[in-house]
Amino acid sequence: MAKYILKRILWMIPIIIGVIFLVFTLMYFTPGDPARNALGMTATEEAIEAWNAEHGLDQGFWVRLFNYYKGILHFDFGTSYTNGVSIAGEILSRFPYTILVGMLTLVIAVAVGIPTGVLAATHQNTWIDNLCMAGTMFFTAMPGFWFCLVMVMFFSLRLGWTPVSGYETWRHYIIPCVAMGVGSSAGIARQTRSSMLEVIRQDYVTTARAKGQKERNITYNHCLRNGMIPILTVIGGFLAFLISGSLVSEQIFSIPGMGVYMFKGIQQKDVPVVLGCTVVIAIYFCVIMLVTDIVYTIVDPRMKTAMISISKKVRKDGKK
Amino acid sequence: MSEKAFLQIKDLSVQYTSDHQTIHAVNGTSLRLERGETLGLVGETGAGKTTIAKTILRILPDKAAKVAGGEIWFDGQELLGLKEEEMRKIRGNRISMIFQDPMTALNPTMVVGYQIQEAILLHNSCTREEAKTRAGDMLEKVGIPRERYDDYPHQFSGGMKQRVVIAMALACNPELLLADEPTTALDVTIQAQVLEMMSGLKKEFQTAMVMITHDLGIVAEVCDKVAVCYAGVIVESGTAEEIFDHPAHPYTVGLFGSLPDMTGTRNRLTPINGMMPDPTELPSGCYFAGRCPHATAACRSVRPEMKHLGGTHDCRCIVKGGEQ
Ligand SMILES: Nc1ncnc2c1ncn2[C@@H]1O[C@H](COP(=O)(O)OP(=O)(O)OP(=O)(O)O)[C@@H](O)[C@H]1O
Ligand SMILES: [Mg+2]
Numbered sequence: 001m002a003k004y005i006l007k008r009i010l011w012m013i014p015i016i017i018g019v020i021f022l023v024f025t026l027m028y029f030t031p032g033d034p035a036r037n038a039l040g041m042t043a044t045e046e047a048i049e050a051w052n053a054e055h056g057l058d059q060g061f062w063v064r065l066f067n068y069y070k071g072i073l074h075f076d077f078g079t080s081y082t083n084g085v086s087i088a089g090e091i092l093s094r095f096p097y098t099i100l101v102g103m104l105t106l107v108i109a110v111a112v113g114i115p116t117g118v119l120a121a122t123h124q125n126t127w128i129d130n131l132c133m134a135g136t137m138f139f140t141a142m143p144g145f146w147f148c149l150v151m152v153m154f155f156s157l158r159l160g161w162t163p164v165s166g167y168e169t170w171r172h173y174i175i176p177c178v179a180m181g182v183g184s185s186a187g188i189a190r191q192t193r194s195s196m197l198e199v200i201r202q203d204y205v206t207t208a209r210a211k212g213q214k215e216r217n218i219t220y221n222h223c224l225r226n227g228m229i230p231i232l233t234v235i236g237g238f239l240a241f242l243i244s245g246s247l248v249s250e251q252i253f254s255i256p257g258m259g260v261y262m263f264k265g266i267q268q269k270d271v272p273v274v275l276g277c278t279v280v281i282a283i284y285f286c287v288i289m290l291v292t293d294i295v296y297t298i299v300d301p302r303m304k305t306a307m308i309s310i311s312k313k314v315r316k317d318g319k320k
Numbered sequence: 321m322s323e324k325a326f327l328q329i330k331d332l333s334v335q336y337t338s339d340h341q342t343i344h345a346v347n348g349t350s351l352r353l354e355r356g357e358t359l360g361l362v363g364e365t366g367a368g369k370t371t372i373a374k375t376i377l378r379i380l381p382d383k384a385a386k387v388a389g390g391e392i393w394f395d396g397q398e399l400l401g402l403k404e405e406e407m408r409k410i411r412g413n414r415i416s417m418i419f420q421d422p423m424t425a426l427n428p429t430m431v432v433g434y435q436i437q438e439a440i441l442l443h444n445s446c447t448r449e450e451a452k453t454r455a456g457d458m459l460e461k462v463g464i465p466r467e468r469y470d471d472y473p474h475q476f477s478g479g480m481k482q483r484v485v486i487a488m489a490l491a492c493n494p495e496l497l498l499a500d501e502p503t504t505a506l507d508v509t510i511q512a513q514v515l516e517m518m519s520g521l522k523k524e525f526q527t528a529m530v531m532i533t534h535d536l537g538i539v540a541e542v543c544d545k546v547a548v549c550y551a552g553v554i555v556e557s558g559t560a561e562e563i564f565d566h567p568a569h570p571y572t573v574g575l576f577g578s579l580p581d582m583t584g585t586r587n588r589l590t591p592i593n594g595m596m597p598d599p600t601e602l603p604s605g606c607y608f609a610g611r612c613p614h615a616t617a618a619c620r621s622v623r624p625e626m627k628h629l630g631g632t633h634d635c636r637c638i639v640k641g642g643e644q
Contacts (some may be wrong), residue, residue, distance in 0.1 A: 210412060212439065212442050
């Protein structure tokens with residue numbers, strides 16, 4: 001298993017090189033003049049040229065690409081076109097906020113979503129099931145920002161329980177995480193319900209019942225463990241899109257995270273910022289995928305055998 | 321027949337509902353069993369044998385299945401009316417079941433040892449460590465080294481899984497064991513060992529057993545009594561000798577056709593021409609009339625009653641019952 005994980009980590013290198021190449025090329029060919037954007041319409045030709053030379057934009061495509069790769073090796077993503085601040089530094093200071101909000105959101109989404117799904121499945125076709133499913137429909141259909149705003153209006157403005165926006169104390173995080181978490185729980189709840197309905201019919205559940213096992217243990221221990229793989233896939237998907245998904249809550253609550261940073265970068269055609277964020281997202285994405293796969297094998301031991309044999313098969317095919 | 325037996329099923333009917341159709345799986349089955357006795361329950365596929373066993377344990381699927389009538393008395397208690405919590409204390413402890421299909425009966429995400437230990441821990445006041453040791457003992461009893469405690473079901477062969485299922489059922493020394501084709505997935509030597517083990521249990525703990533099987537050799541070897549099940553009714557019952565030596569019901573005769581007597585070699589049930597009636601639309605007369613070589617007009621319109629043939633031998637046939 002350790003070998004498998006190591007191999008997966010090594011695989012991340014070519015993937016990231018490829019991603020950088022793609023995004024770099026795309027940004028290179030998109031029209032627009034960053035120097036003019038930065039200096040304004042009234043800037044002289046000389047000023048523009050000087051600016052281009054300063055940022056290395058007077059060189060050819062390949063040289064620039066090579067320099068970019070070289071920078072990344074030293075964790076240097078360059079500086080922002082708009083304000084000249086180091087991008088690596090910005091990312092380092094912003095990433096923790098995004099992860100913090102994301103993880104809290106996920107914890108709430110799981111804590112709400114899984115029990116709701118289980119409840120719906122164990123009461124299939126009763127009013128409880130219908131109520132749960134109507135709830136998830138509602139939260140799937142309603143955009144996240146709407147829910148954020150409703151909560152702010154009620155809890156912050158009317159009741160004054162929580163601050164309206166900011167990121168200084170833990171109380172600032174309550175509304176963003178609860179609002180986004182409850183919204184995201186809908187997908188988890190739906191997947192949990194359908195997984196559980198699948199598992200509840202299985203023979204080994206009857207076996208557990210025949211042993212005299214308690215119904216609660218059967219549901220949460222025997223069934224849920226077996227239905228967990230597709231649920232984990234949904235959670236993995238949520239995590240994978242966490243950085244871009246965090247934009248809404250960061251924007252509304254003025255949290256200085258990755259989402260707003262990248263969004264501003266795109267708006268201002270700040271190429272190095274967009275590139276830097278993309279690289280970080282690519283690395284993050286690979287790590288999340290790997291972690292999800294490892295968690296799969298912990299939840300379902302059959303996955304371990306399957307995964308290792310797949311990687312062996314790939315190696316064999318590669319040799320041919 | 322007034323005295324209550326250790327296990328007594330009276331007029332049990334069970335129906336399944338699927339696609340708005342009612343499947344009459346069990347239609348007035350009655351059975352009796354004393355402590356330490358083994359009853360062989362035989363019959364074609366779809367006869368309702370597994371359904372009867374699951375009804376005793378009350379583990380039928382909640383929504384699909386419905387007990388339409390009847391009583392099940394176990395050691396002076398009526399099981400069908402029992403509170404769920406009371407029933408839960410009986411399951412796996414006083415009554416346990418060996419399931420038909422070992423491939424699907426084990427939880428794929430849990431180590432086998434844990435699955436055996438579960439029942440021990442639930443029904444005995446012992447520590448986790450003690451339960452683990454006892455589960456290991458059970459594994460060894462069925463011929464699996466205790467080192468394999470922490471292996472997952474997919475790491476076992478079919479026969480070994482079946483033995484794990486058996487170990488699980490025997491873990492709490494049940495007073496009544498419902499064995500649903502316990503040896504089908506095993507090779508002959510292991511089969512003999514398992515049967516031996518079950519006989520040992522019978523002697524040691526006076527365990528009563530319902531042995532569901534297609535293997536007449538096993539019936540001859542281990543069963544004291546035999547009940548023949550057809551379309552959810554018992555068509556003939558009696559001691560093993562009575563049934564093997566003097567089969568009365570045409571269906572039994574057909575099933576046991578090629579088996580000369582109790583000393584005979586192992587034989588599977590003989591196929592009989594025709595099919596069991598559709599359980600969604602059972603015929604009005606005798607359920608077997610459509611396939612019976614002796615059927616008369618009366619057979620097709622009158623549902624036969626159980627007739628007493630002497631000894632403990634009963635038969636549900638208006639033509640053949642009584643004349644031997
Ligand atoms: N969950 C279910 N839903 C609907 N019908 C069912 C269900 N389980 C069993 N049945 C039906 O009930 C009848 C009796 O099935 P049962 O499993 O008790 O037969 P069996 O005697 O055990 O057969 P076998 O020897 O093949 O194990 C069959 O007609 C079957 O199709
Ligand atoms: Mg069966």
